[in-house]
Amino acid sequence: MSTDGLPDLTDTDIKSFLETAPLYSSRRFKLPMMPRQSLRIEEIDSFCEICKQIRPFHNNVQRSTQVNKAVGAAFLLPVQLSTGKCSFSFSCVSCKKSIRIYLVEQIVDDGTLTIQKYGQLPRGGIPRDQTLQKFLRDDRDNYEKAVICLSHEFGIAAFAYFRRIVENNIYRLLDLLLEDLQSSGGDEEHFNAIQSLREASPMSEKIKIANLALPGHLKPDGLNPLGRLYQVLSEGVHNLPEEECLKKAKATSECLAFLVSELASRKEHRARFKSMIGEL
Numbered sequence: 552m553s554t555d556g557l558p559d560l561t562d563t564d565i566k567s568f569l570e571t572a573p574l575y576s577s578r579r580f581k582l583p584m585m586p587r588q589s590l591r592i593e594e595i596d597s598f599c600e601i602c603k604q605i606r607p608f609h610n611n612v613q614r615s616t617q618v619n620k621a622v623g624a625a626f627l628l629p630v631q632l633s634t635g636k637c638s639f640s641f642s643c644v645s646c647k648k649s650i651r652i653y654l655v656e657q658i659v660d661d662g663t664l665t666i667q668k669y670g671q672l673p674r675g676g677i678p679r680d681q682t683l684q685k686f687l688r689d690d691r692d693n694y695e696k697a698v699i700c701l702s703h704e705f706g707i708a709a710f711a712y713f714r715r716i717v718e719n720n721i722y723r724l725l726d727l728l729l730e731d732l733q734s735s736g737g738d739e740e741h742f743n744a745i746q747s748l749r750e751a752s753p754m755s756e757k758i759k760i761a762n763l764a765l766p767g768h769l770k771p772d773g774l775n776p777l778g779r780l781y782q783v784l785s786e787g788v789h790n791l792p793e794e795e796c797l798k799k800a801k802a803t804s805e806c807l808a809f810l811v812s813e814l815a816s817r818k819e820h821r822a823r824f825k826s827m828i829g830e831l
């Protein structure tokens with residue numbers, strides 16, 4: 552098995568794997584250069600249901616020294632990870648009451664390490680973006696299916712649902728954009744660009760227009776989420792490998808969530824400002 556292109560295993564990778572990887576999903580790494588005896592890490596972050604906020608959770612299992620004792624004279628030789636299973640138990644540093652338990656299988660093969668999560672307590676929630684949920688209220692069914700597929704890392708299905716969501720809701724998104732441009736006195740060029748996205752034209756043309764249609768405040772670091780959404784519409788799911796689809800599904804979800812929440816919060820601020828000033 553080739554290790555080309557595989558990331559080195561770090562504590563940060565293990566932490567994010569425990570925190571976010573769905574049950575039965577796996578990740579592949581290069582075996583670390585510095586031999587490590589186990590996958591043990593000391594801390595993760597999680598939303599504590601008792602403290603009602605994200606808290607650090609500390610490993611509450613005593614570090615084992617048994618392996619070193621057993622090898623006796625070879626005590627100083629570093630031991631590298633081997634195929635097996637391990638469990639993790641963490642508790643919230645604040646309340647010490649809520650716990651997180653994970654079961655992980657590791658397979659070491661020819662310089663590569665594959666880890667799979669096969670157990671987790673409590674059950675992980677499926678993250679839904681509330682603003683997006685509200686915006687997609689008429690397309691709730693597709694959005695539910697999309698987030699469920701995403702949470703299981705079913706990339707092809709997730710991408711297909713998100714693509715459908717973009718297709719169904721792109722005009723409503725353009726309406727929100729126009730409204731935002733109108734009330735903030737946005738420039739005419741952006742206004743005309745958004746208008747022309749409503750007209751029939753080849754998708755390649757629309758991607759070009761969408762890439763120029765957003766004002767600076769909707770393009771974090773120059774990244775244009777509207778351009779990305781039109782790109783998604785131009786791509787078929789066929790031919791794309793599972794992993795690529797998963798990446799695209801996540802990116803689509805982020806682009807939609809960013810645009811909808813930015814536009815919604817600007818709208819809310821405008822309304823609040825108007826009602827305050829109106830009373831003066």
Ligand SMILES: [Zn+2]
Pocket residue numbers: 599600601602603606643644645646647648649
């Ligand atoms: Zn707590």
